[in-house]
Amino acid sequence: MAKNNPPKSAISPTRAEDYAEWFQQVVRAADLAETSPVRGCMVIKPWGYAIWENMQRVLDGMFKATGHKNAYFPLFIPLSFLEKEAEHVEGFAKECAVVTHHRLVAGKDGGLVPDPEAKLEEPLIVRPTSETIIGAAFSQWVQSYRDLPLLINQWANVVRWELRTRLFLRTTEFLWQEGHTAHATQAEAEEETAKMLGVYATFAEQYLAMPVVTGPKTASERFPGAVETFAIEAMMQDRKALQSGTSHFLGQNFAASSGIRFLDAEGKQQLAWTTSWGVSTRLVGALIMTHADDDGLVLPPHVAPAHVVIWPVFRGDDTKPAILAAIAELAASLRQRRFGERSIEVEVDLRDNSGGDKQWEWIKKGVPLRIEVGPRDVTSASVPVARRDRPPKEKEIVPFAALPERVPALLAELQQSLWERALKLRDAHTQAIDSRPEFDAFFTPKSAERPEIHGGFALSHWCGSPGCESQIKDDLKVTIRCIPTQIADSAGAKHLLENGECIVCKQPSKQRVVFAKSY
RNA sequence: CGGGGCGUAGCGCAGCCUGGUAGCGCACUUGACUGGGGGUCAAGGGGUCGCCGGUUCGAGUCCGGCCGCCCCGACCA
Numbered sequence: 001m002a003k004n005n006p007p008k009s010a011i012s013p014t015r016a017e018d019y020a021e022w023f024q025q026v027v028r029a030a031d032l033a034e035t036s037p038v039r040g041c042m043v044i045k046p047w048g049y050a051i052w053e054n055m056q057r058v059l060d061g062m063f064k065a066t067g068h069k070n071a072y073f074p075l076f077i078p079l080s081f082l083e084k085e086a087e088h089v090e091g092f093a094k095e096c097a098v099v100t101h102h103r104l105v106a107g108k109d110g111g112l113v114p115d116p117e118a119k120l121e122e123p124l125i126v127r128p129t130s131e132t133i134i135g136a137a138f139s140q141w142v143q144s145y146r147d148l149p150l151l152i153n154q155w156a157n158v159v160r161w162e163l164r165t166r167l168f169l170r171t172t173e174f175l176w177q178e179g180h181t182a183h184a185t186q187a188e189a190e191e192e193t194a195k196m197l198g199v200y201a202t203f204a205e206q207y208l209a210m211p212v213v214t215g216p217k218t219a220s221e222r223f224p225g226a227v228e229t230f231a232i233e234a235m236m237q238d239r240k241a242l243q244s245g246t247s248h249f250l251g252q253n254f255a256a257s258s259g260i261r262f263l264d265a266e267g268k269q270q271l272a273w274t275t276s277w278g279v280s281t282r283l284v285g286a287l288i289m290t291h292a293d294d295d296g297l298v299l300p301p302h303v304a305p306a307h308v309v310i311w312p313v314f315r316g317d318d319t320k321p322a323i324l325a326a327i328a329e330l331a332a333s334l335r336q337r338r339f340g341e342r343s344i345e346v347e348v349d350l351r352d353n354s355g356g357d358k359q360w361e362w363i364k365k366g367v368p369l370r371i372e373v374g375p376r377d378v379t380s381a382s383v384p385v386a387r388r389d390r391p392p393k394e395k396e397i398v399p400f401a402a403l404p405e406r407v408p409a410l411l412a413e414l415q416q417s418l419w420e421r422a423l424k425l426r427d428a429h430t431q432a433i434d435s436r437p438e439f440d441a442f443f444t445p446k447s448a449e450r451p452e453i454h455g456g457f458a459l460s461h462w463c464g465s466p467g468c469e470s471q472i473k474d475d476l477k478v479t480i481r482c483i484p485t486q487i488a489d490s491a492g493a494k495h496l497l498e499n500g501e502c503i504v505c506k507q508p509s510k511q512r513v514v515f516a517k518s519y
Numbered sequence: 520c521g522g523g524g525c526g527u528a529g530c531g532c533a534g535c536c537u538g539g540u541a542g543c544g545c546a547c548u549u550g551a552c553u554g555g556g557g558g559u560c561a562a563g564g565g566g567u568c569g570c571c572g573g574u575u576c577g578a579g580u581c582c583g584g585c586c587g588c589c590c591c592g593a594c595c596a
Contacts, residue, residue, distance in 0.1 A: 010557085012531095020590090028530085039587090094594070129596095162595055163520085170595065223596095231596095243596065280596050313555050356556035363557095374555055384555085519595090 009294035010364050019238040019453060020166075026288055027167050029364040030297040040165040040172030044281070047365060048168075050305035051284055052175065056155065058207050058302070058341070059177065059279065062199050068151040068179060073133050075157075076124040081132040084257035088131065091224020095161040097126040126159040131225065131250070131276055134180045135258025142182055142272060145264045149192070150182040168285030169242070169519055176280035182260055182272040186251075189273035193249040196277040197230045200245040205488075208283065209300040209419040210234050210290045211426050212244060213457070213514055215484035220466055223276075227251035233481040233514065235426040236289035239456040241481045241516040244286045247277035290422050297366030298388050300418050301411040302340050306347035308407060309367045311358045313374030322378045324350075326400070330373070330383070333404045339411045363392055368414050369407060385410065389417050423489055429456025430487075432495045432512065439503055443476045443517065457481070457516050459495065461509035463502035471504050472515065481514045 011029055015022050027033055032048030044052065060070070076099060083089050103118035127133065134152070142150060155177045165171050179196060183189040197214055204212045212232035222229040226248040233241045252271040254260070260272040291298040301307055310331060312323045331346045338344065347367065349358050355372065362370055370386040377383045383403065384395035387410065398406045433439045442458055445451035455478075462468060462480060472478050487493035497511050 035588095158596090160595070163593080164590095164595085174596070176596075246596070278596070282596055315554060354556065354558075355554080356558075358556085360557045372555070376555075 010296050010360055011294050014294040015237060016453065022294075023285075023289060024167065026292045026296055026364075030292075030366060032284065032288075032297070033167050035167065038172075040162065042167050042171050044175075047305060048284060051287070051299070051303055052281055054303040054305065055203075055207075055279075055283055056177070059199075059203055060153075060155075061341075062203060063153050063177075063179065066151075066195060066199060068153045068181075070154060071152050072154050072156070073127075073130050073137065075127055077127050077130070077133045079123045079125055081136060082125060084132060085225045085254060087253075088225035088257075092128045092160075096128055097159050097161055099124040099126065127156070128158055128160045129276075129278075130154065130156070130158075130178055131180065131254050131274075132258065135254050135260060135274070138180070138182050138272070138274075139259040139261070142260050142262050145184050145262050145270075148182060148184045148262060148272065149188060151179075151192075152181065153177055153179045166285075168288070169282055171281075174280050174282070176278050178276060178278040181275045182255065183274070184262065184264065184270070184272065186273050189251075189275050190249055193228070193230060193247045193275045193277070196275070197232065197245075197247040200232050200247065200277070200279060203279075204232055204234065204244060204283075204286075205419070207300065207302040208287055208290070209302075209415055209422060210244070210286060211419070211423045211489065213482060213484050213487050215482035215514075217246075217482055218466070218469055218480045218513075220469060221479065223248045225250065225253050226276075227253065231482050233516075233518075234286055234290060235429065235457060235516070236286070236519070237292075237425065238289070238453050239429045239516075241457070241514075241518040242282070242286050242289065243481070243518065244283060245277070245279040248275060250274040250276060291418050292366070295392065296364030298418065299366035299368060301368045301415045304345075304366065304368050306345045306367050307339060307411055308334060308344065308369045308371060309347040309349055309358075309362045310371045310373060311349040311355065313355050313372050315375050319375040319378065323373055323375065326378050327373050330371070330400065330403060334407055337404050337408055339408050344407060344411075359392070363388065368411055387414055389414050389421070426457070427490055430459065430490060430493075431456070432459045433503070434460065434500060436503055439515075440476065443478050443515075455517055457514050459493070459512040460503040460515055461500035461511070462513045462515075463505055463507040463509050465502075465505070465507075468502055468504035476517075478515050478517055481516050481518060483511070483513045485511070 011022060011025050013021050030047060031045050033042045033044045036043045100120055100123050101114035101118050102120060103115040104112040105115040107113035138150060141147060157173055157175050159173050161172060162170050181192050183192060201212050201214050204210045212234045214232050215230065217229040217231055223246065228249045230247045231243050232245045234244050236242050252273055254274050255272040261269050262272060264270050288297060291300065310327055312327055314320055314323065327348060331348050334344050334346050366388060368388050371383050373383055382397050382399040385398050386395045433442055439458060439460060443455045445454045469480055484496060486496065495512060500509050502509050
């Protein structure tokens, strides 16, 4: 039986060979999404969308548990609304899609053109974010201190006309949630900002098994119009940072431009304090780049569309009914079990494909556990269970009767092992660096033509000056990802709050910041 | 928008220099053989070679123009 030479890994190129191309291939091999005829926009396919739905479900629960309610605001924002907040306009004006007409007519060449007669009095922009339109609503909703706090979230799509796009990481249109809250006091709004950052960090770590560094951004990385922006930053497997969620303290900037005022308990008119916070489908990209390997996607059980896939191995027709019956029974008993907040989701693959095809397809899709059931297994009343975090051929034999207990336990182990693996990678490439030559070496690949994976998170001192920050950016394309006061679960973070000298100008500095190349 | 590269079947590519009427691998369909595995054999389906124009008896190939995509910058969740 001659065989073709199967590739060493299911995904080609590998991460080490060409990380960016590897990412694209994983997205395609796992059938998560594809490019669309619309420039910069993606079609999210069922497997990719199911991951997003799982993220949504968990996050939505966390938002509601912290007192937020969902609502929905218009896709279109009158141009004048955006103009109200000076920094905000400046930040977003460059990347706005603008609607100028409301009707098409036949053009000279037989095509359709905007009807000059149907020009809008005031152009509408497609929301790049909704502070201004939600601010307008809030100004109506808030009259008294008794109306506060106002805690709202919306699940929506937004459009930012980016010049270069990549599936999931930066698309022209993307899906996200944006929380918008208004408070009576600065302290309350600041507390909210911190609380939601904490929700994101908890979600990333406990559900996505993705370690994150949290902290404020520098002024140059701040959300346009915010007083302070906080982020969760994760290290991808190419050691670049991915900003995976943000929480903004907006001060009274948007309350002033939108007129969100209330009468306090003393009958004095006050401006509200607002916040906003969001995560997007970029999290799917983060998930891929945190866990996927050279055989494709690897899904943390908590957000996997299916926890387990089962398929039959037939040898002759006489054992088929027994195999199918065994599969039905195993699937039914597993579905009665739970993992986390969800029932165990079992995919039964009865397609008429070869077993090898199925195996590799589900490996590439990242399903946590794979079970095959053949005549031998029916006879022995046990099945081989393969874990996605182990080599494809490694299997554990589990008796039928033990499976409903064993599967949730294995899922928990797998969730934990992905977390540990990701944490280990991050810590291996996070280091305190105090000299500029060492810093430069850390962020400079050995091969200039074909840069190898290099760098990571450098914990270095910064004097706080924008000049030093931009110097580093110009020299090395390295930016300050955030200014953490601690990094949970990280051994390397104990030097964060030491005194030292700025990596650029040698002025005194009271703490280290996280420098990295980023997406 | 600046610099570079590329558009040939669903995906990955060869053919272009030296014009002669389209091919390879994978995938797909059918059948047989297989059977704890991305197997073997056979027979098939699928392409106005990015678009428009020019040169020529003849253009995927040569020339001109346009469009799109990718990579490197600038911008960014």
